[in-house]
Every structure is written in structure tokens, then in C-alpha cells.
Amino acid sequence: LMRSVIPSQRWGAGEAGYPPSLPIALKGGWGPSNGLYQVRQTAIIGSGRQGYVMAMLALPASGQFADGVNMVTALAQWARRNLIVENNETPLPCRAS
Numbered sequence: 001l002m003r004s005v006i007p008s009q010r011w012g013a014g015e016a017g018y019p020p021s022l023p024i025a026l027k028g029g030w031g032p033s034n035g036l037y038q039v040r041q042t043a044i045i046g047s048g049r050q051g052y053v054m055a056m057l058a059l060p061a062s063g064q065f066a067d068g069v070n071m072v073t074a075l076a077q078w079a080r081r082n083l084i085v086e087n088n089e090t091p092l093p094c095r096a097s
Contacts, residue, residue, distance in 0.1 A: 002027050002044065011069045012056060013043035016076035023047050028072075030065055039068030043076065045083075054079055 002025035026043040058071035
């Protein structure tokens with residue numbers, strides 16, 4: 001069920017630029033938290049030994065839903081650039097910045 005997402009809710013991992021051949025499943029949520037909009041998403045990228053799970057949470061200073069969606073999408077795009085799952089490549093190790 002998490003792979004069947006309507007277009008208006010395909011932000012975050014759904015907008016990160018993964019190839020269509022890579023299975024993606026996601027579930028997002030949003031709502032008020034202390035008067036601000038909290039945006040969250042869990043995504044499964046790939047499958048089996050060639051995949052990973054992401055959990056993302058954004059609480060934008062503006063309190064706006066759109067800003068939270070942009071933050072979660074930016075996190076997913078970072079993961080897309082840095083965690084490799086297609087072509088049988090090994091994902092990069094986590095590193096401290």
C-alpha cells in the first residue's frame with residue numbers, strides 16, 4: 001500500500017529523483033506540534049540487500065506545511081545523492097560531518 005501514493009503526496013522520497021525501476025514505498029504525515037506544522041515521512045528505498053529505510057522529520061521555523069515538505073524533500077534528495085542502491089553498488093558508509 002505504501003507504493004501507491006497519489007501525486008499530490010509524492011513529496012520527500014517521491015520527489016528525490018530515484019529511477020522508475022527502483023521500488024519506493026513511502027508514508028507521510030503532518031500536523032500541528034506546539035502551534036507549528038510538523039512534517040514527517042518514512043520511506044523504503046529499494047529492497048532486500050540493495051535498499052534502506054529513511055525516517056525524516058521537519059519542524060520548520062515558519063510553521064508552514066510547504067516549508068516542512070521542502071525540508072523533507074531536500075533530505076531525501078541528499079540521500080539519493082549519497083546512498084547508492086541501484087546497479088548492485090554498495091551503499092556508502094555513514095560518516096560524521
